[in-house]
Amino acid sequence: MPADAIAAIAGRVRRTPVMTSESLNRLTGMDLVFKCEQLQKTGSFKFRGASFAVAQLPEDCPGVATHSSGNHGAALAAAAAARGFSADVVMPENAVVSKVEAVRAYGGSVHFCAANQAAREQGLQALIEQGKTPIPPYDHAHIIAGQGTVAMELLAQDSRLEDVVAPIGGGGLLSGITLAAAQIAPGVRVTGAEPAGADDAARSLTAGARVSKHDPETMADGLRALIGVRNFDVLAGHHIEVLTVTEDQIVEAMTLIWRHIKQVVEPSGAVPLAGVLANRERFAARRVGIVLSGGNLEVAAMLGNL
Amino acid sequence: MPADAIAAIAGRVRRTPVMTSESLNRLTGMDLVFKCEQLQKTGSFKFRGASFAVAQLPEDCPGVATHSSGNHGAALAAAAAARGFSADVVMPENAVVSKVEAVRAYGGSVHFCAANQAAREQGLQALIEQGKTPIPPYDHAHIIAGQGTVAMELLAQDSRLEDVVAPIGGGGLLSGITLAAAQIAPGVRVTGAEPAGADDAARSLTAGARVSKHDPETMADGLRALIGVRNFDVLAGHHIEVLTVTEDQIVEAMTLIWRHIKQVVEPSGAVPLAGVLANRERFAARRVGIVLSGGNLEVAAMLGNL
Numbered sequence: 001m002p003a004d005a006i007a008a009i010a011g012r013v014r015r016t017p018v019m020t021s022e023s024l025n026r027l028t029g030m031d032l033v034f035k036c037e038q039l040q041k042t043g044s045f046k047f048r049g050a051s052f053a054v055a056q057l058p059e060d061c062p063g064v065a066t067h068s069s070g071n072h073g074a075a076l077a078a079a080a081a082a083r084g085f086s087a088d089v090v091m092p093e094n095a096v097v098s099k100v101e102a103v104r105a106y107g108g109s110v111h112f113c114a115a116n117q118a119a120r121e122q123g124l125q126a127l128i129e130q131g132k133t134p135i136p137p138y139d140h141a142h143i144i145a146g147q148g149t150v151a152m153e154l155l156a157q158d159s160r161l162e163d164v165v166a167p168i169g170g171g172g173l174l175s176g177i178t179l180a181a182a183q184i185a186p187g188v189r190v191t192g193a194e195p196a197g198a199d200d201a202a203r204s205l206t207a208g209a210r211v212s213k214h215d216p217e218t219m220a221d222g223l224r225a226l227i228g229v230r231n232f233d234v235l236a237g238h239h240i241e242v243l244t245v246t247e248d249q250i251v252e253a254m255t256l257i258w259r260h261i262k263q264v265v266e267p268s269g270a271v272p273l274a275g276v277l278a279n280r281e282r283f284a285a286r287r288v289g290i291v292l293s294g295g296n297l298e299v300a301a302m303l304g305n306l
Numbered sequence: 307m308p309a310d311a312i313a314a315i316a317g318r319v320r321r322t323p324v325m326t327s328e329s330l331n332r333l334t335g336m337d338l339v340f341k342c343e344q345l346q347k348t349g350s351f352k353f354r355g356a357s358f359a360v361a362q363l364p365e366d367c368p369g370v371a372t373h374s375s376g377n378h379g380a381a382l383a384a385a386a387a388a389r390g391f392s393a394d395v396v397m398p399e400n401a402v403v404s405k406v407e408a409v410r411a412y413g414g415s416v417h418f419c420a421a422n423q424a425a426r427e428q429g430l431q432a433l434i435e436q437g438k439t440p441i442p443p444y445d446h447a448h449i450i451a452g453q454g455t456v457a458m459e460l461l462a463q464d465s466r467l468e469d470v471v472a473p474i475g476g477g478g479l480l481s482g483i484t485l486a487a488a489q490i491a492p493g494v495r496v497t498g499a500e501p502a503g504a505d506d507a508a509r510s511l512t513a514g515a516r517v518s519k520h521d522p523e524t525m526a527d528g529l530r531a532l533i534g535v536r537n538f539d540v541l542a543g544h545h546i547e548v549l550t551v552t553e554d555q556i557v558e559a560m561t562l563i564w565r566h567i568k569q570v571v572e573p574s575g576a577v578p579l580a581g582v583l584a585n586r587e588r589f590a591a592r593r594v595g596i597v598l599s600g601g602n603l604e605v606a607a608m609l610g611n612l
Binding site: 017019022023026038039041043098105258259262263264265295 | 323325328329332344345347349404411564565568569570571601
């Protein structure tokens with residue numbers, strides 16, 4: 001499936017570069033390769049899955065819809081616009097202004113709702129009843145296949161990789177990478193990383209059953225979603241391990257990426273490096289691919305201290 | 307001279323990528339191409355000039371020396387180490403810790419001195435008397451030629467450019483770019499940009515005589531140096547204009563680069579974009595190359611607000 005996706009979205013999606021840093025490798029004693037999805041269109045890997053899902057729709061599609069507080073909304077709006085479709089995005093009324101602006105900048109229509117899951121689903125249901133095609137953020141075969149193209153590219157860009165580490169929120173990215181690696185490079189080990197304050201994936205995989213409720217508390221806003229059903233099944237079926245990291249470890253990893261790779265990543269995007277550095281023995285003497293998943297954050301607030 | 311330099315430093319210096327952003331172009335109504343010297347080894351373009359200057363030294367060179375509070379020290383240390391030479395760097399005792407660490411990380415020896423120009427020159431003089439070869443940061447033909455390789459690459463990477471805009475502190479980068487463009491693409495217009503609080507270059511060029519004293523006040527620490535003698539002569543001889551920008555405009559430009567290009571740049575590196583946005587009529591309907599000169603800053607301080 002990821003192989004189909006890579007052909008379908010070629011030309012729409014950016015083939016993002018990989019970066020390395022001698023100084024970071026020297027400092028950490030590791031061999032790290034970064035896949036730069038913060039440089040993907042719309043600023044995150046989400047554009048891949050959205051583009052593949054939208055590519056499957058018929059020409060006479062009456063428009064797409066989703067609910068999102070984050071990167072999926074903007075990615076879907078951009079992917080829909082590329083095919084001339086409308087995109088309606090239900091967003092909680094407490095959504096970050098820059099995320100709302102991003103959806104609109106890519107041509108999407110924003111519908112505000114109360115800041116709870118029921119209201120979001122109700123808002124989306126109303127759009128479905130108007131005939132819109134729902135495109136969920138992660139629990140969807142096309143989305144999973146589209147996100148898997150990250151690994152298809154990465155493993156082609158660096159044939160010496162022995163590990164790929166990616167963050168997990170709902171699991172679209174990690175399950176896509178798992179399927180892609182199994183298909184094209186089964187010797188490569190795939191590992192997930194998530195905040196200890198949103199460890200539903202780690203708990204689900206340890207228990208062998210999907211946790212269906214949680215109360216996430218983490219600065220990594222992109223990883224607060226609950227692991228999806230299809231996503232859990234893929235990860236459990238491939239015996240994927242998920243590492244958990246503290247908030248301090250996330251800040252430390254983000255600092256290292258900014259300082260040595262010179263890339264702006266959001267907290268979610270720094271979680272895999274945090275996981276690697278907190279589990280050095282697991283990755284010692286191995287060449288490790290790390291997915292920087294996105295770079296959308298409120299920059300202005302951080303510049304306050306300059 | 308830049309053409310000699312590009313051959314001499316090939317393989318030592320990174321050919322940095324160029325980046326563009328559809329969203330930034332849409333937002334600003336401009337056509338901007340960014341040359342990413344924050345991704346250069348040691349985190350700034352300074353490694354180019356240092357590498358070319360060091361490449362000219364004889365095999366039996368007894369080591370190099372300089373005084374620096376910033377990126378030149380680390381760049382020279384790294385360039386010297388690549389040829390197996392020692393590097394001694396005189397640094398003011400109030401230098402930023404990360405800059406001191408960078409010099410040492412690249413194998414340089416740090417000699418602290420009082421935080422004034424006389425003490426710095428005295429410290430360097432002592433090293434010269436020990437037989438070390440001084441490599442100044444900008445007022446030097448090899449340094450200028452080395453920095454000019456930024457433009458040799460950029461103009462080869464994008465043949466449609468009509469403008470190149472670069473920051474000016476001492477003027478090594480801007481004079482190098484001026485000579486390179488004159489040589490390989492005389493139709494391309496070169497423009498400098500500097501903080502209004504360190505506008506010695508603009509004042510010098512307007513007056514037709516080099517200002518030899520100033521009292522800089524700007525967050526762009528890389529641009530506080532006084533324009534050099536050779537550098538002034540090149541810029542005056544080619545009728546280069548220098549735009550000045552406010553501190554607020556620097557912060558705004560830095561924010562845009564972080565948000566849209568996802569690149570960590572230091573304040574100095576954001577000054578050219580600030581100059582372009584403050585002088586839109588000058589650049590309207592033209593394809594403008596902007597040099598992101600460096601990405602070394604104190605990241606930790608900025609993460610305080612997360």
